[in-house]
Amino acid sequence: MSYFDINLDLSWEEKEIKSTAHRFAKEVLRPVSIKLDKMSAEDAIAQDSPLWGALQQCYAMGYHKALLPESVGGGGFSPLQAHLLLEEMLWGSMGISTTLFLSTWVFNTLLAMGDDRLIQEFVVPFCECEDASIRGCWGIIEPDHGSDMLLTDEEYFSKPGVRGQVRAYLDGDEWVLNGQKAAWVSASPIATHCKLNLQIDDSLGLSGGGVCIVPLDLPGVSKGKPLEKLGQRDLSNGEIFFEDVRIPKHYMFVEPDQYAQSIKTNLGFGNSFMSVMALGIARACFDESFEYAQQRIQGGKALAEHSSMKIRLHKMFSQVEAIRAFSRAVWNLNSSIYPPLSEYAYAAKTYCTEATVDIAYEAVQIHGANGITKEYPIEKFYRDARLLTIEDGENTTLNRAGGTILNNTYPRTEVQKII
Numbered sequence: 001m002s003y004f005d006i007n008l009d010l011s012w013e014e015k016e017i018k019s020t021a022h023r024f025a026k027e028v029l030r031p032v033s034i035k036l037d038k039m040s041a042e043d044a045i046a047q048d049s050p051l052w053g054a055l056q057q058c059y060a061m062g063y064h065k066a067l068l069p070e071s072v073g074g075g076g077f078s079p080l081q082a083h084l085l086l087e088e089m090l091w092g093s094m095g096i097s098t099t100l101f102l103s104t105w106v107f108n109t110l111l112a113m114g115d116d117r118l119i120q121e122f123v124v125p126f127c128e129c130e131d132a133s134i135r136g137c138w139g140i141i142e143p144d145h146g147s148d149m150l151l152t153d154e155e156y157f158s159k160p161g162v163r164g165q166v167r168a169y170l171d172g173d174e175w176v177l178n179g180q181k182a183a184w185v186s187a188s189p190i191a192t193h194c195k196l197n198l199q200i201d202d203s204l205g206l207s208g209g210g211v212c213i214v215p216l217d218l219p220g221v222s223k224g225k226p227l228e229k230l231g232q233r234d235l236s237n238g239e240i241f242f243e244d245v246r247i248p249k250h251y252m253f254v255e256p257d258q259y260a261q262s263i264k265t266n267l268g269f270g271n272s273f274m275s276v277m278a279l280g281i282a283r284a285c286f287d288e289s290f291e292y293a294q295q296r297i298q299g300g301k302a303l304a305e306h307s308s309m310k311i312r313l314h315k316m317f318s319q320v321e322a323i324r325a326f327s328r329a330v331w332n333l334n335s336s337i338y339p340p341l342s343e344y345a346y347a348a349k350t351y352c353t354e355a356t357v358d359i360a361y362e363a364v365q366i367h368g369a370n371g372i373t374k375e376y377p378i379e380k381f382y383r384d385a386r387l388l389t390i391e392d393g394e395n396t397t398l399n400r401a402g403g404t405i406l407n408n409t410y411p412r413t414e415v416q417k418i419i
């Protein structure tokens with residue numbers, strides 16, 4: 001089901017983007033995501049998994065490059081067009097869409113660095129790729145460092161002695177990498193490239209980090225088993241190990257002087273995206289609940305005809321609309337300025353994901369016992385939604401980081417639109 005968009009100014013082209021993406025999400029992504037959810041984590045990425053066909057169709061549609069600029073062969077979508085596309089795709093499958101747009105984001109970061117060598121070597125081939133053979137992931141979290149890695153304004157972040165588990169040193173014209181990233185790195189089991197955060201200068205503590213691009217077929221790279229997890233099982237997660245992996249010097253595109261800012265920028269974009277993930281699954285929950293309430297008869301009439309159910313469904317509808325409005329506003333803001341405003345990204349992420357967990361809970365209640373069987377998609381949506389409040393920064397951590405930003409910047413004066 002797709003509902004009226006409250007923005008009356010959508011152009012014909014924007015409506016087309018929305019309806020084409022909705023059809024694709026319904027016919028391709030949703031059925032595959034339900035199959036992947038029921039498979040083991042290993043089978044879900046095996047050669048004969050339906051994941052590959054779905055991903056290839058995404059690339060053939062050009063969705064992987066839609067958000068990249070036309071100057072490098074991308075689709076040149078505006079922020080609003082991007083938001084419309086993301087909502088529909090995430091409605092169909094959080095996992096496959098996250099795999100896809102994580103790749104977009106990894107290669108977009110390289111583009112933003114402005115180094116022509118990186119653009120020609122990585123970004124242009126990604127845009128030209130039509131068979132899903134180039135896929136990205138972002139490795140920051142480590143077995144011993146979760147929230148630590150994200151709280152750049154905390155005093156321990158620059159305390160000598162606290163250091164990351166993946167480390168790099170310069171040897172002539174090459175960086176040599178050693179260490180391990182946590183099993184939480186999304187899409188890493190199937191990724192061909194990793195945007196990797198690592199430790200360079202121990203005297204600066206965690207703030208002495210760097211960010212580089214690592215092709216994952218290099219000697220010395222290995223991967224752990226894909227993780228079995230509660231929800232978002234259509235997204236694979238797993239460890240990456242580095243043993244004397246050598247990369248050319250220019251692959252390290254952020255060094256310690258820019259490191260803390262680069263994390264804030266990543267979280268600003270990443271958490272704007274997270275709010276759209278929440279929107280996709282929130283709307284999926286509403287759509288299913290609304291349809292179910294039309295069909296299920298109790299007390300001699302459809303559930304939807306009972307006054308208490310009208311109230312519950314309308315409340316859910318209001319929440320979805322509020323999530324969309326907030327998410328779209330923050331997405332548009334942070335896609336139009338540089339660097340993004342993290343306090344808005346964290347506000348949108350925490351608000352939208354928590355509202356979505358509530359919506360998913362109510363959706364199960366509305367389905368009654370049917371809500372907890374695999375005969376209906378709602379139990380999957382419930383599990384998928386639950387992960388949102390931890391992904392890309394546990395919500396308390398993000399509120400804390402946002403509070404620090406407010407202390408330092410409030411009241412913020414106007415920001416300059418650059419895109």
Ligand SMILES: Cc1cc2nc3c(=O)[nH]c(=O)nc-3n(C[C@H](O)[C@H](O)[C@H](O)COP(=O)(O)OP(=O)(O)OC[C@H]3O[C@@H](n4cnc5c(N)ncnc54)[C@H](O)[C@@H]3O)c2cc1C
Nearest residue numbers: 138139140141146147184185186387391392393394396397
């Ligand atoms: C579905 C999913 C996808 C993910 N994808 C990726 C990915 O692509 N790449 C990647 O690198 N990581 C990824 N992650 C990891 C994610 O970013 C981390 O799980 C998250 O940042 C929290 O870290 P943690 O799990 O280590 O929890 P911890 O940091 O151990 O936190 C546990 C609890 O302790 C609290 N806490 C932590 N520090 C403090 C403190 N100093 N003071 C008080 N309380 C504190 C937290 O608020 C939280 O409630 C993903 C996670 C999930 C669930």
